[in-house]
Amino acid sequence: MMLRGITLLWALVSLTQQAPSQDKCVCEFENSQNIFPREKLSTVEEGASKCNSDITPQQTLDLEILLLGLKRRLPQLEGDVSILEKEDDGDLYGVVSLQVVENELLEIRQLLDRLNSTSRRYQRLTVDATKQLEDLKEEMEEMEMFDTLQVVKGQQDNQRLKRDLDQCRHDLQPSIHPTRRPERADCPHGDFKNISGPRVYTAGEYPGSYIYGAWGQDPKPEVGKEDWYWVVMLTSGNKFSNYVRRYSSLSSLVIGKSVPGNTLIHTANPTTNTIQGPNAVLYGEALYYNCYNQDAVCRFNLTAKTVINLKLPPGTRYNSKSNFCHLDECYHFTDMDLMTDESGVWVVYTTTQDHGNIVLSKMTDGEELRLTQTWHTSVYKQGVTNTFMICGVLYATRYVDKTIEEIFYSFDTMTGVERFDIGVFITKMTPNIYSLNYSPVDQMLHVYSNAKILSYKVIFS
Template identity: 25%
Template structure:
């Protein structure tokens, strides 16, 4: 039996674990065989004492550093979140300043001091953030530069606004002067409603441009607007409007009063039924009924807004060949005045001259006819006032002229030269309203009106 060799290793202190391996191999460990044949190892520990207290101190310092690092990391995370919020708010403030810079002339009173306070707050927040981190960086420098530049812009805008206030005051003074002139003009054109004891139109006021059409589009160049020429009870203040991209007529809007017209808030929108669509844009509203031209069949048509009933009547002599010069398909032109309801057209027999017809409202038929010497295709439009037909024509791009009149009582024709201004070159609807003694024009997409002054000699 082979002898069992036992390696007896005495219990050593923990310091032995710190003895380098090379020391074990350099004679500090010896081995021998004991009396009973066992193997005995001798380990010689160096005399130098290991600094265990320093190791413990290092471990504590390491723990403290780790804890401090965690605290600083938490701070950095917090600062990062705050910085993101500040940057978002700063971007919003930048947009506000940019908006004011690009459209400062639209503001009369701007709260510049509020902007300054917000910029001061940003400056303070960035300073606190930099002091907390106790460092500087290009980011902070960029923030400071941005805040400084925005402050300069705000100051410049305020200076611009203050200097512009003088200009605004001047413009208001001009506007006040114009309003005073307009008031004088209104007094000069003070209407005498219902009175036809005069010798005809003396002059036309300057155009009163209300606004662009309710569609807010320059494409709607065809159409008309105005008031009921003989309103029924409860609709005395009603306005009507219809506009289209071509000469076709297919719907109308109705507004309870002038304010609703301006606000584009219609109380009724009426679309013409299939087969009853119109054309020509020379329609009017009379006694809560719309009178317009229908091309299928070619006839004068009316729509009762109270009952929603349609009716139409043919005019055998009327031709579809002749229209006014500003638009196509204006073959039948309806008009109303103090004497009632009228329709104007041209025929082959009249060789294109305007034919005036008085309508019987009850039977919706022609009650009388007058031939004129006004060639329709040269005329811009025509209207009736106190039983007299007036025809217009262009003088230049900005001027229109009433050049012709026919008195239905005397059958007297006159060549006239009553000029008035246009807001735009072309118009598709011009009608006189006897309840106000005003002309309503649909002028290339804009609502325009005129006061009419009669010669009361």
Template identity: 30%
Template sequence: MKREQAEKMKHTLVAVLFLMQGMSAVGGTTAAAGATAHLSTMLPYLTQPRNMNGELSSSPKLFANVSGSVNDEGTCQCSVYLPDTTFPVEKVEQLEIITTTLSQKFEAELSKVREYSKKIELYQQQLLNLTIRVQQVETGGISYTELDFQLLKVEISDLERLVTQLKPSLVGSSAIVEQIYLEITNLTILVSELESLDKNNVLAIRRQIVSLQNRLKECEENATKIPSPPYFPPGTCIHRGLMNVSQPYVAKLNWRGFSYKYGSWGRDYYPSNPEKEVYWVAPLNTEGRYLEYFRIYRSFDDLLLFKSMYERRITYGEGSGAALYKNHLYYHAYGSRYMVKHDITTNTQVLKKELPGAAVGNRFSYAGVAWQDIDFAVDESGLWVIYSTENNVGNIVISKLNETTLDVLNTWQTRQYKPSVSNAFLLCGVLYATRPLNTKKEEIFYMYDTSTGQEGRISIIMDKKLDTIQSIDYSPTDQKLYVYSDGYLVRYDVTFQA
């Protein structure tokens, strides 16, 4: 405690000396010299540590650095530096720098906030103005500009163009379209008048345009909409004949493989039990002539999954003209004019009878399909056979058969050359013949009605997945065409004329 008091006394004496130095400047040179001499004697005492008796300590330590000088006027000047190591000067400086930086950032953000506030006020005013304008338009208190009329003219021009495009697509009368076109012309005149006179009736014009657009849309839908075909119960012939066929549905490859490109397949027809499902597939051997094996399936799903009810072997059939009717397979016996009736359940030949006058030996087979001299067919009325004779110079001959005895009940001779058609089938007593247009399309181009004896040309296009059609069989049970094409089993739905 006493040491601290001594230190404080030293600091006080130094301060007194500085005060005396200032006062000596007024007292003259002598006083200054005396003060200087006194200062010279006092500084060592003040700047060196001493003990309690005023004596120098054994190891003096410098705690202050004092330097002095006398100016031209004789005044003593000195500087005293008292170090203070306990005060954190560097940290204070860092705090000052951080404070300055934060202040600058705060001012920048504050400026942005002020700018955003001004923009928000501007947007609020714009929204208010837009709200007022919308209310005025809704209440009809504002006039339309020149741009509104230009838009009207563009819309009317579009309507006129649509009507012009719609005219060629309509089949039959186009009176409705002509009436719409006349109304569009009247609208054009009316818009021109309103543009020069009254601009407050634009809403009425727009309503008329919307109405016309809706009517045009209905016309387009009616022009492009394909009506659903009328329904006729299977097994009936109350329609007016074949109208169209669907896109092909490829069921699968035949059960013997890709190399067996010739053959036939279809669904059995039971007039007394039309719900019964029995399918048959009869690929020829690879040379495209011999019919030796066929399989029977109890459902279409079983056919797709290769789950046959049974497989049968016969010796031998010829060509792809076989057909299944009432649980019996009818086919052309190899190398002869004989027709064969085969029971598929017992796998026995029931009957064999010659077809009188039939040309055989690949004499008048179908175009592109060999060994199909005798082609059996089934329709709603029963069993038929399609063939050719020398007496009819190779033209198609149609005979109605008694399925029990295979006797010929009636015969019709056509004027269509058999080798010029690719295949044929019967539907409700009408023969339909096909011909290839290219590798992707087949055309049903010829018909012969056995009920009237009339024949003629038609054009019904059949899309093909493969190049050649080896056989076509019609099933009255589901009204489908069963096509054997290059080894694949293909089906077509048929539609009839009302």
């Protein structure tokens, strides 16, 4: 019985295998769209990466250093030639002086050769990079046809709408906007118009260290210190410091060789009358800054090594209670901002009575430290990222994104007029600008940004 069942089952299986299936269906799939060019996308990405690696801020800095060296050497050569002409005795002195001049000429010739070589190399690089960018643009435009869901187009439309919305907000500010600010008698440069791209960009003496700080030139230097620069780095928790570091030239600052070095305020850090926050400034061989743990401005005389302080009006906010801020971050201990312009030293702060709006005061710059005049504005301090003065006009900045900062506001201390439509943009090399100060010596904006040292040229009409 079992054998018979097995025999029937085997016959059924054999029959099933031999019978052709009537339900089998074959479908052919044909893609009507072009195949996405993944290899071309990889080529574009490699080209963009190569452009980023070929063109860096360091190359601009290389040219800046060479030009600066040439600028300093030529007057020195001129002086030595003048001395040789006046004092040549036709003997040993003349021979030695002539040898000095010959050596200087040789070094200047070498500097010029390096400058020419560097310029030619960067010119070739510019031409090559321009051609690469044009090719990349064409390839990206070709690949846009694969964006069938219009994602890229939608993003571009959103960016245009955002720009239009920002412009609309600026136009609706409830302030009187004069078409042109009258030229000031105390401003020899004309009207403030724009900001150049970065002129100096360096990691300084301690690359990557000391995120917060400030730097610049003394607008009222002692004789012999006209070319000196100063740097204050917050060395204790990115909040406090107890010294100011000096450099005998911009070249020394760029290469990180400090001469004469540090001038110490106190051996402890922090302690009474040491530096709190990044917004310090040097004027008349004295450092002005927010005193540690006080609602006061300190003035440290670098020659006498003495400190005097000025208590600000009652209700002044301090100890990181009213910082410069943007939506993602506040810059700690920026309650006060010390600034210089053509007329002297200024301080920005806020009080409880002003409900967080910026208060601006002019200060004396001598041993008798006091406020001479005060103005109250309508711009909220925590909606601002930095302030600076030019010819008695206060300017305020705000964070746009990681690469752009906008100078959006001004307050004219002569007329009392506020404007919210300045619309001058600063191209940033790092996301946050922790200190920003105008130098009337060379009309530069000195910026300390995420441990980087930068400067921008102010453009006047």
